[in-house]
Amino acid sequence: MLKIYHSHSLLNLKDLLVLLIERDPLPDPFRDEQILVQSPGMAQWLKLELASGLGIAAGVEFPLPATFLWDSFARLLPDVPERSAYRKEAMCWKLMGLLPDMLALPEFAPLRHYLEQDETGFKRYQLCGKIADIFDQYLVYRPDWIDAWSRSESPLQPLGDQAWQPLLWRALQQRTEALGQPGWHRANMMEAFVESLRSAPADCLPTRLFVFGISALPHTYLQALQALGRRVDVHLMILNPCRHYWGDIVDPAYLAKLNRRLFGERGPEAAADYLESGNPLLASMGKLGRDYLHQLQEMDLPGFDFFDLPGDTSGENDTLLGRIQRDILELEDRSREPEGADHSGWKxxxxxxxxxxxxxxxxxxxxxxxxxxxxxxxxxxxxxxxxxxxxxxxxxxxxxxxxxxxxxxxxxxxxxxxxxxxxxxSLEQESPLLQGFLTLLQLPHSRLRVADVLDLLEIPATLRRFGLDEAAFELLRGWIEQAGVRWGLDAGQRESLGLPAFEQNSWRFGLRRMLAGFALGDCDGLWQDLAPYSEVEGLEAVLLGALADFIDLLEEAGALFRGERSVADWVVEINALLSRCYAPDEQDELALSQVRRALENLALELSDAGRDEPLHAEILVDYLTQALSGELSGQRFMIxxxxxxxxxxxxxxxxxxxxxxxxxxxxxxxxxxxxxxxxxxxxxxxxxxxxxxxxxxxxxxxxxxxxxxxxxxxxxxxxxxxxxxxxxxxxxxxxxxxxxxxxxxxxxxxxPDDSARNLRSRLVVEHPLTAYSERYFDDSSAELFSYAQQWLPAAGAGAAEAPPFCAAPLAPETVSALELDELLAFFRNPCRHFFLRRLRVGFRDLAADALDEEPFVLDNLESYGLRSRILAAQLDGRASRALAERLRAEGGLPVGTAGDRLYRQLSDEVAPLAQALEPLMQHPARRAEIDLQIDGLRLTGWIDGVRDDRLLRYRPASLKGRDHFLGWIEHLAGCASAGTLGLHLYGVERRKGVQQARFRALQPDAAQAELARLLQAYREGLSEPLPFAPNSAWAWLRQPDPDRALRDAEGVFSSGYNQPGEGDDPYIARVYGDFDSIRERMLALTESLFAPLLDHLETEKRP
The missing domain is CATH 3.40.50.300 (P-loop containing nucleotide triphosphate hydrolases)
Known part of the structure; x- marks a missing residue:
């Protein structure tokens, strides 16, 4: 007999299950208990609870309803296959073969229009998948339609533009019969199953059956369980949130809509005269359970209630949550306001x-x-x-x-x-290898951006296959960027994406540059219109070979997933691709087995559908993507x-x-x-x-x-x-x-409305934007607190001065000798020098690691590099066209006329500077040696670019504070060693033209005294970050008005709209977070070290 047990508590149902099993054990100890559940997670929980209640949970099976019923069909009905011929997958592939021949029928006009221009069959595959899914729903929820369509009847009139559905279903049945497959499906098996149950031998039936806690079952499943209940005991245990019958309550929103539509003139309670909403939460959220309860009520089956005793308000039911649950259980509406209430005392x-x-x-x-x-x-x-x-x-x-x-x-x-x-x-979310494989499937549509390709190469199994490690990978990353690779395999691959066919900045372009550089060495000229990239030397060529092999593999994979092949050929080709691309470890083998299993399933499904024609890659890719993106059912749930x-x-x-x-x-x-x-x-x-x-x-x-x-x-x-x-x-x-x-x-x-507003504010906690908000730590609200100690210093940063980066200077380093170049590097960015030299820490700009676009517009650094090369060519008298060809061959210019236009623009901008420098360049250049002993420290080095006994420094951009300070240091070194008599600085601004600054010579003793102060600052800067940002310091030093000087310095240090400030430098920012934190010490340091600079600086001018 089929018995129904209702309870609002799964624990009550569990206790009942334990009691029934314990009091009435199965007569045959070798037969398993059958307990239907809706999910593996429920099965796992129930196993643990049964083991706890019975001492052991052995001899128990937990099948899903659909699996149990199909197995029951197979035991009682003849010729029931292990895999239904009407599975969604099987129907999809059969429909793929049927649909082309049926599109000519007038009923199929809507599908015919949709499938126009479907050259690969992919749209047909997607459509057939949707139709198969709909047919599968019909088999479960509309078996009467399926039965009528099989008899060429139409229970729905008129069908209109859906008249093709019965025709297609009958064609699907005929195709299944033609393949010699049993015609059983869930719609026609049910009646036969019910009939066979009457004479089925007892050993083909379960001794008894439990259906535990399933929220809802299709009507056909309930009919099957009811028929089974005539032979064996079937215990249907339902999680019912309400002890009262609530199958007829309606959603308050529906009730309000009905009022407005039918009884608007009678007031809001009109429909309530004959419709009940009960508890509004149950009525609104419980439609699924309400419909299920209504179906069970119509079956007129014996039912038993296992609810808590009415009126039990003990324990957890005293809380807000407990009272809400109790209201649902008792079908009460606590929120209904009494008529005429003007206060909240009734709440x-x-x-x-x-x-x-x-x-x-x-x-x-x-x-x-x-x-x-x-x-x-x-x-x-x-x-x-x-x-x-x-x-x-x-x-x-x-x-x-x-x-x-x-x-x-x-x-x-x-x-x-x-x-x-x-x-x-999903599987692919768990495995980087599967993520990479799914990316390989999309190669025909990929731009092959540098970041995407490096992501594929960086997969550990791929690195192992190509004999690379992390260090080699980082070296290759640098080569790729410097060789100008941005995106695209080559011109042909770009053209296949519907884009212009050009080779520059593609993978083939970069590889050819690297290979040419390895073969030819350091070469200033062009080779076959390429500029050789000469950084690859010696044994490093093995790494370049591995990269070339990997790019070849990507090219072959992209070609592979463009055509069509038989399934057998696809299996061979993809297995070969997997072997060439990955050297798997144990975990990777599990991921690869999923790919191979998906291919095996595809071959089996196509075989069942009687299809052996070639399959287009687009269809295969979609199938594998769907198969490998499926969830791992119950994965690690409740461990x-x-x-x-x-x-x-x-x-x-x-x-x-x-x-x-x-x-x-x-x-x-x-x-x-x-x-x-x-x-x-x-x-x-x-x-x-x-x-x-x-x-x-x-x-x-x-x-x-x-x-x-x-x-x-x-x-x-x-x-x-x-x-x-x-x-x-x-x-x-x-x-x-x-x-x-x-x-x-x-x-x-x-x-009532005011108290409701207060309660909403009490229940909903509004959290700050960040975890380090002061509000979590200042006890301003009992609802806001944090256990994360790491945020406490940041939370107090707004109220108190942040602690210094160095609480105390590090132990001083003994410096007895120093190169001039290192002194210059120090004052270029003292904070950076402290991190690199003393802390051995460097910050990499990850955002700039992979450039994925060819150079449409150059950033400031790239533009400066091109200006420098153009200026050098102009000063040397080299042909402008030759340099332009070289830059294009390196991938450093935009493609086509945009590159020509940019080159002309940059040439025009630096031309005035070249003209200004030309007279000075007539004097031969020499090097001045520096070898000074200052306060126990030996300063050595060379100063290049001395012409007519004056140091010449120029840059193809506007002069910055850094240029003045570094030029001043070189000038001091030259004067101290009597190697130079002055300093000329030249720059150029886009609109204002050439800039010029001249420094008068100092006496050697005076120069050495100034150098002594700078060297002492260098020593101090090795113990703690020196508070010096050269461009900001220069903005302050050059301005005589104190107020304006501060504004100028802060403007250079702090970032503005779309304009980064000097304080955004990653090294400076980690020590001095804002201008206020560096201001006083920087200004004092600048005054003490560089005030004499102004005394020896002739007025800056623009000739």
Missing amino acids: TPLADTDRSLQLHSCHSPLRELEVLHDRLLALFESAPGLTPRDIIVMMPDVAAYAPHIEAVFGSAPAERRIAYSISDR GALNFCTLMPMRSIPFRVVCLLGMNDGVYPRTLPPMGFDLIARHPRRGDRSRRDDDRYLFLEALLSAREQLYISFVGRSIQDNRERVPSVLVSELLEYCAQGFVLPGDETLA
Whole structure:
């Protein structure tokens, strides 16, 4: 007999299950108990609970409903195959073969128009997949339609533009018969199964069957269970949130809409005269369970209730969460306002200490995780018996949150570490190798940007295959950037993407430059219109060979996934590609086995469909992408740690604490628009499945499964402009129910709307934008706190001066000899020199590692480099055309006329400087040797560019403060050694023309005295970062007006709109965060070291 057991508690149902098994064990100890569940996670939980209740959980199977029924069909009906001929995959491939011949029929005109210009068959494949999915839904939810269509009848009239569906279904049946496959499917098997049950031998049936906690079953499944119940005991255990019958209650929103449409003139209570909403949360979120309950009621089956005793308000039911759950259980509406109420005394008071329901508004998913981590630590502290396994954290898409979970929970220090696991991530999200393989599949449509290709090469299995390690990879990265590679394999590959066919800045372009440089060495000329890149030397050529092999592999893979082949050929080719691309370790072998299994399944499905024609690569790629992006069912769910998982059916296992993240408007409940040809959507029935209704019921189940606390967070503020964002409509409904039915202590005398507003503010915690906000540490709000000690210094930074980068100078270094070049490098950026020389730390600009576009527009550094080369060519009298060809051959100019125009522009800009320098360049250049002994330190080096006994320095851009200071240091060294008599500085500005600055000579003794002060500053700068930013310091030093000097210095140091400041330098910024932190010491240092510079600087002028 089929018996139905209702309970609002899964624990009650579990206890009942244990009791039934314990009191009535199976007579045959070798037969297994059969317990149907809806998910592997539920099966795992139930195993643990059965083991706890019975002492052991052996001889128990937990099949899913569809699997159990198909196995039952196979035992009782003849010729039932192991794989149904009407699986979605099988139907898809059969429809692929049927559809082309049927498109000529008039009924198929809508499909014919859609499939126009489908050269590869990919649109047909996608369409057939959707049709197969719809037919699969019909088999479960509309078996009467399928039965009528099989008899050439039409239960739906008229079908209109969907008249092709019955014809296509019958053609699918005929194709299946022609293949010699059994015609069984879920629609026609049910009646035969019910009939066969009457005479089925007992050993073909389970001794008994439990159906545990499944939220809803299709009507056909219930019919099968009812028929099975006539032979064996079937115990249907239902998680029912309400002890009363609620199959006829309606959603308040629907009730309001009905009022407006039919009874607008009679007032809001008109429809309530004959329709009941009961509890508004249950009515709004419970449609799935309500329809299921209605179906069970119509079957007129014996039912048993296992609810808590009425009136039991003990324990957890005294909390806000417990009272909400109790209201749903008793079908009560606490939020209904009494008629004429002008105060809030009728509302239920909420205790000050009640934190059973928490709502948190954050600015981003990362902040949601940071807030959650702190809240969980507080929970563990306040509830000593609570463990991570007592908590579940669910979200609409765990993949979107996985990086933030790893960043927050994975990086927490040991004293704040919470053991956790992430479930439901797809195969490709788990494996870098699979991510890389899926990228390989998309190569025909890829621009082959440098970053993308390096990501493929950096996969450990790929590095091993090509004999590379991390050091070799970094060396190759530098070569690739310097050789001018940006994107695209070659001109042909770019043309295949519908883009202009040019070779410059492509992978072949860069490889040819590197190979030519290795073969020819350092070469100033061109070779076959290429500028050889000569940095590859000696044994490093092996690395270049590996890179060339890898690019060849990518080219072959791109060609492979453009054509069409038989499935057998695809299997051979892809296996060969995998072998050439990867040298797998044990973990990688598991990922590769998934690829091979997907290929085997494809071959099997096509064989079952009787298809052996070539398959286009576009179809294959889509199939493999879908297969490898599937979820790992139940992956690491409930292993004793804090579980992060996706909100899905039957995750309503009881937990002491249930956390829901990402409850954002438009994200949850999820909406999946029906296909235009979905007849179920056009002709709905009670019990039809809907993604939106499923999600609403999942939220209700999560609300009911929380035993002590329900935690909800959402992105309630924009991270860009702090604008408010509304949460999910489900959160809003829950919050509104609380606000209308509960009141804070002391608010009883307020109007209902005012007390509701106060309660909303109390329940929803608005969190600051950042984790280091002062509000987390200043005790201004009991709801805002943090366990993250690392944010405490940053939180106080606004109220107190930040501690110095160096609390005390490092031990001084003994310096007895110094090269002039190192002294110049020091004053170029003293902070950088301190990090590199003393701390041995360097900061790499990761954003600039991979340039993925050819040089459309040059940045300042690239432009300066080109100006320097153009100026050098003009001063040497070299042909301008030859340099332009060289630059283009290096990939340093934009392609085509844009490059010509840019070259002419830069040439015109530096030409005035070349003209100004030409008379000075007539004097022969010489080198002046520096060898000075100053205060126990020997300063040595050479000064180049001495002409007519004067030091000449120039740059093809405007003169900066750095140029004046470094020129001054060289000038001092030259004067101290009597090697030079003066200094000429030249620069050029785009609009103002040539700049010129001249320095008068100093006496050797005076020059040495100035150098002594600079050398002392150098020694100090090795012990702590010297507070000196040369460009900012010059802006202050050159300006006689003190107020304007400060403004100018701050303007150079601080960044402005689209203009970085000198203080943005990564080395300076790590020591001196803003201008105020460096100002006083920098100005004093500049005054003491460089004030004499102004005395010897002749007025700057522009000739």
